[in-house]
Amino acid sequence: MKIPFFTCFSSATKEHKNNDNPEGEINDGSFRLFTYNQLKLATRNFHSSEKVGEGGFGSVYKGRLLDGSFVAVKVLSVEVESMRGEREFVAELATLANIKHQNLVSLKGCCVEGFHRYLVYDYMENNSLYKAFLGSEERRMRFSWQTRKEVSIGVARGLDFLHEDLKPHIVHRDIKAKNILLDRNFTPKVSDFGLAKLLRDEASYISTRVAGTLGYLAPEYANSGQVSRKSDVYSFGVLLLQIVSGLAVVDAYQDFERFIVEKVWIAYQSNDLLKLVDPMLNKNFPDEEAIKFLKVGLLCVQETVKLRPRMSEVVEKLTNNVDMKDVHISKPGFVADLGKIRIKKQNSSHERSSAGATFTSSIWSSFNLAR
Numbered sequence: 392m393k394i395p396f397f398t399c400f401s402s403a404t405k406e407h408k409n410n411d412n413p414e415g416e417i418n419d420g421s422f423r424l425f426t427y428n429q430l431k432l433a434t435r436n437f438h439s440s441e442k443v444g445e446g447g448f449g450s451v452y453k454g455r456l457l458d459g460s461f462v463a464v465k466v467l468s469v470e471v472e473s474m475r476g477e478r479e480f481v482a483e484l485a486t487l488a489n490i491k492h493q494n495l496v497s498l499k500g501c502c503v504e505g506f507h508r509y510l511v512y513d514y515m516e517n518n519s520l521y522k523a524f525l526g527s528e529e530r531r532m533r534f535s536w537q538t539r540k541e542v543s544i545g546v547a548r549g550l551d552f553l554h555e556d557l558k559p560h561i562v563h564r565d566i567k568a569k570n571i572l573l574d575r576n577f578t579p580k581v582s583d584f585g586l587a588k589l590l591r592d593e594a595s596y597i598s599t600r601v602a603g604t605l606g607y608l609a610p611e612y613a614n615s616g617q618v619s620r621k622s623d624v625y626s627f628g629v630l631l632l633q634i635v636s637g638l639a640v641v642d643a644y645q646d647f648e649r650f651i652v653e654k655v656w657i658a659y660q661s662n663d664l665l666k667l668v669d670p671m672l673n674k675n676f677p678d679e680e681a682i683k684f685l686k687v688g689l690l691c692v693q694e695t696v697k698l699r700p701r702m703s704e705v706v707e708k709l710t711n712n713v714d715m716k717d718v719h720i721s722k723p724g725f726v727a728d729l730g731k732i733r734i735k736k737q738n739s740s741h742e743r744s745s746a747g748a749t750f751t752s753s754i755w756s757s758f759n760l761a762r
């Protein structure tokens with residue numbers, strides 16, 4: 392199924408009229424322009440107890456609209472000058488709000504008032520995969536093999552939709568456990584797709600956002616800013632390895648085998664992938680299937696970009712009875728020596744228009760490597 396990719400700017404304009412009257416909130420699923428007062432009311436004046444997270448763009452608050460529905464309000468703390476102009480900003484968001492899939496977080500609307508810019512999303516009751524799954528053994532214990540399988544397949548489907556059904560396609564650029572949100576049924580929803588376009592200079596997107604997520608970054612993206620669907624496939628592969636093993640993406644406290652990708656590759660070479668399946672599963676998983684998932688993860692993180700599968704192939708492999716015994720997997724790539732990465736900031740971005748942000752080693756060393 393190919394989905395046309397169009398804007399619904401007219402519906403945004405129509406909704407704006409409604410929002411002059413806060414009582415007139417309409418919840419028909421179309422893109423809405425909210426007033427600042429509506430968001431203030433919904434979040435109890437952005438009360439600290441309603442804060443559900445903090446990211447590269449700013450804080451996220453839980454809110455309740457007058458119709459009783461819950462939303463997540465993302466406060467954009469990026470300087471307004473670096474953001475697109477008001478009309479362009481709203482048009483871009485209206486386009487994003489049209490993208491609907493059961494494994495994507497729905498954008499409900501936004502608010503632009505003076506210096507304030509906010510994004511309003513459906514609220515996800517179980518927060519992110521990062522918060523609900525990683526970090527402690529108790530959390531991981533709650534995720535059975537079946538749940539891990541469903542989460543992995545759901546994320547793969549969401550990404551496949553962005554890459555292969557949408558025209559033009561969207562490269563996510565920031566696939567990581569924090570951007571996989573879980574609704575009340577633990578259905579995974581990919582969040583934050585398409586945000587790079589909200590900034591005038593897409594390079595600043597990379598330096599503000601991606602600087603926290605090195606372990607997920609495809610080497611060609613980290614080293615020379617080459618962004619493509621296959622760099623998302625790499626990040627998905629890392630995420631998949633993480634879901635099966637429960638391991639940190641980068642182990643900052645270790646000198647060798649710091650990266651999850653290295654650990655899994657070494658186990659693969661010694662034909663011992665099973666030892667990497669999360670011990671919290673207490674052996675309650677089908678061996679062959681767990682090995683298949685790890686192999687698919689390894690296929691996604693291969694160093695040679697063109698050898699990585701497309702997301703539709705990943706979905707196919709994860710959902711069908713595909714025999715992976717004779718599949719050849721080549722060496723994974725990873726950003727091995729953090730100190731050597733020299734990514735210059737903004738000034739080099741003009742040379743490489745498509746996300747050519749480069750990072751200084753000081754940025755690399757200062758960000759959070761933990762998970």
Ligand SMILES: Nc1ncnc2c1ncn2[C@@H]1O[C@H](COP(=O)(O)OP(=O)(O)O)[C@@H](O)[C@H]1O
Pocket residue numbers: 443444445446447448449450451463465496512513514515516518519522569570572582583
């Ligand atoms: N729609 C949402 N529903 C519930 N929680 C959310 C939602 N969006 C974001 N969050 C929480 O807020 C955090 C910060 O989000 P974000 O600003 O996108 O930064 P990041 O993706 O780097 O974590 C997320 O990690 C998540 O815990």
Ligand SMILES: [Mg+2]
Pocket residue numbers: 446569570582583
């Ligand atoms: Mg996010």
